[in-house]
Amino acid sequence: MTLLVGLPVVLPLVLGALSLAIWRFPVAQRVVALVGTAVLLLLGIALLWAVIEHGPMATALGEWRAPFGIVLVADLLSAIMVLMAGIMGFVVALYSLGTVSRGHESFGYFPLLHLLLAGVCGSFLTGDIFNLYVWFEVMLLSSFALLVLGGERAQMEGAIKYVTINLFSSAMLLTAVGLTYGLVGTLNMADIAVKFDGAEDGGRVTVIAMLFMVAFGIKAAAFPLFFWLPASYHTPPVAVSALFAALLTKVGVYAMFRMFTLVFDADTAYTHNILLWIAGFTMVTGVLGAAAQFEFRRILSFHIVSQIGYMLMGLALFTPLALAGGLYAIFHNIIVKTNLFLVSGVAYRLQGTYQLKQLGGLYRSHPGLGVLFLLSALSMAGIPPLSGFFAKFILVRAGLEIEAWVIVAVALAVGIGTLFSMIKIWAEVFWKARPEEATTGAPVMDVASPGLHWLYVPIVLLAGLTVLIGVAGQPIFEVSMQAAEQLLDNSAYIEAVLGSEEGS
Template sequence: MNPQIALPILIPLLAGAVSLMFWRSRLMQRLIAVAGTGLLLLASVWLLVSVVREGILVLQVGDWPAPFGISLVADLLGAIMVVLTGIIGFAVALYSLATTGRGHEAYGYFPLMHLLLAGVAGAFLTGDIFNLYVWFEVMLVASFALLILGSEKAQMEGAIKYVTLNLLSSVIFLVAVGLLYGMVGTLNMADIARRMASLEDSGMADVLAMMFMVAFGIKAAAFPLFFWLPASYHTPPVAVSALFAGLLTKVGVYALFRVFTLIFHHSPGYTHEILLWGAGLTMLSGVLGAAAQYEFRRILSFHIVSQIGYMILGLALFTPLAIIGGVFYIMHHILVKTNLFLVSGIVHRLQGSYQLKRLGGLYRSHPWLAVLFLIPALSLAGMPPLSGFFAKFIVIRAGLEAEAYGITAIALLVGLLTLYSMIKIWSEVFWKTAPDRDEVDANPAVDQREIWLMSLPAVGLALCTLFIGLNAAPLYALAEASADELLAPERYIEAVLGPLGETSP
């Protein structure tokens, strides 16, 4: 028995339920939010340490043996993703104390946040393909509710696009699961992988691979069905934007990594060729969209799309170094992108707008905030010695070793255009002279205590970025061990089913 596997799911579910019990107490909901996400972080670190020490951990729910029952599985990739979920959840919970109004809290902001975190952790730890679909739907319900809190026109427009495309993804996913079950007669991912290796109907396997690629590609905001993301992520409260930016698309990326290294490990090369094209077009479309924007959060939203391309590139190349680069890139990007949204919220609180033309002068009035922006911004662009440099370096080196020179050139170009976008934000928000106050949005009185509370999680994430950049070797080793597991699916299968895929207790 490995009960620590279930804790990252149970803790946010329990915290959400307790938070609902204290519906009328704003103080208790806030205390539960911080305590719940703090416990989630501690439980996720415990899980990662256990996986590093003991190898892949498995919990058979209800003590039913696999593949007959539901399995929770924690390998290195899943455990890493759960730790990142804990970090982002805790940071956003602290940030929300200063940014979430009474109105949003009264409509269930904190219980919905806990439900979303439970869905994300469940997706990372499930060993059952149908339960992966269930956790996706839990995330969709919670994220849609968070997206429409406040019911402003822009929020509703973004939410409609968001839910429409994600429902399409869910339908494709569910149909693919049904067809897959009809072919192999099981929903346990380890058992599916074992049976797919000897499946004679390769044509149907190819169809299923494409269906999962499309379904998870939509969830990950990959080209061409990514436009729901920049249409929606800039509309909700900034804490919600930060939570979405850090975690939601990465669940789609994780699902791609899981399915195409486990279930379709033996699929023909053309699926990865399609992923390669998708990665390049995702990078280009995202970064060009960002270059055309002049709204802080819309720029950052388009850059989520472009950076997803680097992660998919690691999977598409499908070499050991490329998989290492993809995993390292996920770790780096979750921290950096969340932090950039947190900084955008501080800027908005100080000057009352997200429009770059209405901002300015913050380098002179708040130099510490300028530094706090530069750390994740330069990391996103891949500047040394920050975490993004090593993430991009590994992926680009993998592209060169695989002789994929075209996609490598695109990756380098996208890095330069990302730097352009970050310099544009720096120039408009921090460097130029502040516009006259009568030309900008009305700015409410700024509570300095709230500013410092908003800055605390941003400083913590910036320190994580610096730590990774200045001490990349341990995280590289962790990503390397994770890649070794992904490229040896028999280790996952044996951990879940027993030696040689035995199904007896």
């Protein structure tokens, strides 16, 4: 049973090593990637099932007991995030078959993909803050290498900004971890939570909380430190963009949800008020930035930023309903945002550019793609009955309940801004006729597999998921609500980690 908690971390590591061993056989690498990520997806489902059945589970690595050794913990939030990572890994692996060129494959695309997933799953499952730092670095180093795969000028320029700001945030995180250890002499999150609750010196705890907030805020691309994201996410191959959009910022958001519910829940009047300001500004700047852009993937990148604001709003309001809304927004956004990136990749395949001015007429030539885009785009803007509507509905309802009028007004206004950007893409890429001068541009076809249908399969899968979690919103909401209650009442988490001390 507890083996299940460790497997989602071990499996991608093993797959990464295996992919390196079969470096010279691209076909075998593709098979390993597809089968491996599918197994990861199944593991995610099994883990979620087990956590729903048994409550939070913990396993001590190497049988070193809880506050001393490193533990992996799966509560409801972790389990869902691992499942999300599994879904996204599988979808992106499938999509990579049709979009990643032979050159990129021969420079280790698939091994890096697996190692990235290992870092992501490790961050979701670990119960130790130094271990969290290590998994962040595993994830970052893989993402650095994926980002510069191909080595074009734009990638280099984007990568320098991405690498610098992320290394800076890692140093902040390490600083915060060091100060925490200096204050309470433990690194286990549950143990820190217990010791901070009894800490007399609240001021120093708040200082550490703010350091963590800066470090995770950079990783999550929250205002004011998000500029690395729109500078870099539109430069790598589109499958990589989609994977980054799906998982990397969400790991930062996950870490915030974990730390600011489990550990730093004492001085909420101060920390969560700051978080609320951050959330509001993140939403507004993201959506305004997107309005000024005319490059498909850059618009989507700015919208990642604005959607992060909604998730943080859920955390900042800090009621069970708001947290559930924030979690719902995370799940919904991972699926929808990835799908929009995948659609942009198909548009690029068909017309050879990401510039809205030079794209056009796709609805006439590919109506199916238009419908798939519209499903995801309207979902992100929050049109019922798609998933985004329920995410916003829960958040707004939670805001109204505690009379946080300003943030609710901001959230609703930003929803309109999102709709504006999505309609802009729709009008430019799908609706208007293709501009005359652009028709000479040859479609880009130098990819490993020529079949376009490989690109449609993952898009249809994700669009179906969007509709599903919109139409069948009730069970997803109930799970989010349970996860939120687990986060707020952290005794089950602490008992799963520290309680095993007496048991073993």
